Amino acid sequence: MSRPTTLAADPSLLGDGRSTERSEVRAAVTRFLLIGLLTLVAISVPVALWIRGQAERHILASATEHTQELADRTVAPLITEQLRAGEPAALRILTRTLAPWLAEGYIVRVKVWDPNGRIIYSDLPSLIGRSFPLPRWSTDLLAGGAERASFGTQREADNEQDYALGELVEINVRSADAAGRPIMFEAYFDDEAVREEQLALTEEITPVFALSLFALQFAQLLPATRLARRIQADQASRRRLLQHAIAASDYERRRIARELHDEVIQDLAGLSYAFAAEETHGPPGERPLFGRARSILQRNLGTLRGMTTELYPPDFALLGLTKALLGLTAPLAGQGIEAIVSLPERIELDRDRAAMLYRVAREALANTVKHAGACVVELALVQNKDRTTLTVRDNGRGFDPDSPSPDGHLGLRIMRDTVRVVGGDLVITSRMGEGTTVVATLPRV
Template structure:
């Protein structure tokens, strides 16, 4: 079954009391501080990763320079034909030159490769002379391409002696042996250098950056407080205007109701009595016309009296909203509509908001009675936290909210305008032949 079409209006109601204004300002400032803290955290996290990446890049660049120095001035010139042939004396000489570089532990391993993947030299003697598959990037590197530097785990076939060392800084550079032939020099550095550099940069840069962000946020705090107070004053003014308009509307309704009752209805009622007397005295051809005019007049008097009842609502201060809503449902019950009421025993609500909810319920029930053709109706009033929710559902003929509203939908427009003026929320859902649901919610204060 397709879901009913829904039209909703949503508005927020301003808080107006002095205590509420202060609370709202505090709440706004608290939200601002929380958002500021969130911004600082959101900026700090990627910033820390950026600093770590910069530190790693800087350390790898330094390690590459060291590797070039070792390869070009210490190891490369000693890669002679004797070393390549595996001469022990030549290898011993090379070991003695490399030993000082390995002594402090910053360099973990060195290897020298030829273009065929043969290890010409390593500080691990068992690797010398072994051949491994060369990676694709070795060809451009040996041809004079870019160096390679990375911080990673060593798990290749040639890394049996480094596999248990965790992450290592791995540097590959091009060098020339004693005969001017290109070789690939590989050096492994302890990763502690990278981590120390990252920690150093974080400790040196992060406090200054975070302090700058905090100062910026605190500098904006007075502006945020001033803006929150200004908005609160405007909200209080709008609330006061709303209360004044509600009271003025009630006074105007009562004035119109009194005028209709004391002037128009009395005059029309007197005219009706005069026509009735004339009808009894006149026996001529005009008697039928007089009788018809009298019936029309009486019907209009009845309509005007009903209008005065709608214009002049019951005394909500005396009856209370709950009892007033019960009385609103009486005309529907008299017309044979099954009415189910779900009302609380007691509701602590001021006169203005009671009047608003009463108006919404009156317009909705009047619309149901006149146009919906409903057999049953449910009216519920619930307190949901700091909001009061009024729900009215019927099983009448319904309508299409997306279509152009007919003239008799003026009641729904009145409900919409009433909720709009109070800053509440309104949801009207309906479908042709499947009834209508109206749910209005306003703040308690």
């Protein structure tokens, strides 16, 4: 009886599994952060534009309110019949009244219009008394319409003196003169001062919004990390179970192979020698019987030895994966299956990964022999700087991958989970009547 062996999962594969788990969690958290960052950018850009627009509307509304107050309380009461007639004294009074606002530089130009398009007053004396066509919005404003505020470079005929000032903020409001007649008060503000006020408001609002978004992102990161770690723990448990199952399978194969070799095969070999002796020296009438028995026994011994060889994994350190795979294809010719093999002379794989690819090839070829009804099978092994790929393809009857696992293919699906233990993948593609292809890919380490 062979000595019992302690069953343990291969630590190298478990180590690779843990490394893969950590890298998967890191990748998941990194993806989450990148997606979150892209989301922040995607949200922040339109929101920043919205904040800027809201700030601009707020500043223009504030400027319009101040302009309306200036028109109603300061300018309109001084629009008298004398000022309309262009009397210097009346003009000087209004000029002195507006001087503080103009001196600050915040307001750079003022005009007062009557409904006929005549400029009643302006801080630019050359414009007083001149008439210009009024745009439609001015007519609507004087008739009681909404105030008008805008940014822009002044290009109208009444703004010849203002071309050099560049972009200005133009505010137009309706008021009534001392006699109650409608007038339009037009004020031009330095756009730089208005823009500075807009920027200050934007800078006041934006950080609060940005901090809120980052706080939301951080609040989501913590549960996402915990979830990733929980998934990592579940995957680790599943991988350990799979690896123990593979280790148990290998252990059981070795145990059966040893017991067959050390006990059953040895006993049957001894019995074969006894039959041979009886065939030579026994009673003449019984010699043919012993000869037939010895032949049957030797055939069964050959079968058992073949089973033992299949059960016991090859020594990859001695043979190498290429020779081990060739050993799998060698018996196919005797079963009427042509094997087309493409294997490199030298393959750089550790023992555990070589054993894993060997198991996949063995399972796939066994399915081909038992279930596919194929006459040709292709076996290829390719290795590049990133990965090692094993392909087994047959021209058999195929099967429907969406249907419940047919006999024999369940083993490959178990192998797929096993390959994923070390960060690889196994893909099975098949169509009815078009054969089956099994592709196993392992990362290089």
